[in-house]
Amino acid sequence: MKARPREAGSTLASASKFLSAIAMLMIPALALSGPAKPAGTPSEQLTKSASKNVARPQVHVEKRTSRYWRVTFDNPPFNIFGPDTIPQLEDVVAQIETDPNLRVVVFDSAVPGYFLTHYDFDPPLSASTDLPSGSTGLHPLPDMLVRISRAPVVSIALIRGRATGVGSELALASDMRFASKEKAILSQWEVGASLVPGGGPMARLPRLIGRGRALEVLLGSDDINGDLAAQYGYVNRAFPDTQLDGFVDGLALRISGFDRQAIADTKRLVDFASLPSDPEIGAGWDAFITSVQRPVAQKNITRLMEMGLQKNPDVEARLGHYTEALGER
Template sequence: MSFENILVEKNDRVATVTINRPTKLNALNKATIKELNEAFTELQSDDSVRAIIVTGSGEKAFVAGADISEFADFDDEQGAALAATGHDLLFNFVEHLSKPVIAAVNGFALGGGLELAMSCHFRIASDNAKMGLPEVTLGVIPGYGGTQRLPQLVGKGKAMEMIMTAGMLTAEEAKTWGLVNHVVPQAELLGLANDLAQKIAKNSPVALAKAIETVNAGFDKDADGFMTEIRSFGYCFGTEDFKEGTTAFLEKRKPEFTGR
């Protein structure tokens, strides 16, 4: 895969997607969102990839926000279309990807950057990371899922405070609030991300995909999370991965999952 604004590297069943616009602090523009969609689509169908890491280039920013110059003159209809397209191409797309996605937050994750990190299935951060949703300082609200995913992760009251004050959290505060799972020195961030991805990659791709689907259903007002769990649990019993996993357990060996 060759892109202008992102880098994609594959190594031992793990793909690393790096947003590579360092002179713009890796800000998300339309072209970058489109490229990320294309990369995730290809990785989704690549059987050699079992887990995905998303990070930003350099040491300053994961993604410092959206590229404001692209929409500063939009009207209300254009603004709504911008948000809808972003949801479809990237933010909802990543959240519902069947392969686990880890956000390795290596600096500022603001606005659309934090929204991208929250779309991933979980987050880890470097100790210099700072996270926030500053959109109200521009006269707008978070439009790429921030008003929905942040309360799910940190609770309604804390989310309201973050959004209304446009304040930033340090990495340790984000960990305390439940926004990130781990905080490490920046030099150790990708190593930890890869260690976690490798642990994930050893497990059944079918089970991982169903786990993502089922957990997401629990936060979907139009879905029944418990019924989704029951159906997904039953589905797993009809897979080759289930047969391999149970057989390997009984034979006291490590399973070799195929994702079927």
């Protein structure tokens, strides 16, 4: 599908298509997840979702100093990213953008084996579709990724465990990425399930690793370990796991001691030379919306849910293997 630049008003049209598309995709998955959830209006469902958010936070902020924060994802057992996560991360992103003292933020995980994984297919549809667009005019997920990239603050992804789908896209949106040689796995799994990735990897990956390797990652839909990710430039460097935290912490503390305006100005000029435009990110999101409407995508997500997606640790740990099993022979 040929990508087209976004025009004014396209966000509302995309939101409408998103509602119908995700409905078709998720209803089969919801049917597999157990008894039907209680009925309610969109506002009632959002209220329940908000209450659930308050009961179990999934994103924690540790202010190690006034200039250096750790943002930790904590949604066991698999660190799946869903509509409950979006407002929590949105609140953190807003703080990152506006705190006058902050210089560096490091994203990491409290869940062993998982940095951050794919989108959650279980919640009520309104929990996703009723969320308003972000300040860029994009859906809140790509909106937050764009804003992280452009914030006047240095962002670093510390990847230990699986960074799959949204996790890979958050890492790509960060300014730097450092991975565990033994424990990091990066993956854009979507094409293996007949989807198009929606968080911007088609726009970001070619700039980092070149066109051929980007297509290998995206179309191969397979796991990339920490060593190979470093060789390709998918991450800055891969370290032995015992050295990863010390290096990232030392770099973050070093940068946090520098002048904030010099950091912000230097980053802004690098952004100008290297970041994709909003229309590029938006075209990817529109392609995702189109892809989820296709019957083959609905069939494959349903099959993955039957195999144990979001429930079976082996499926989550070897998602590349299970998506390969979906392919035609």
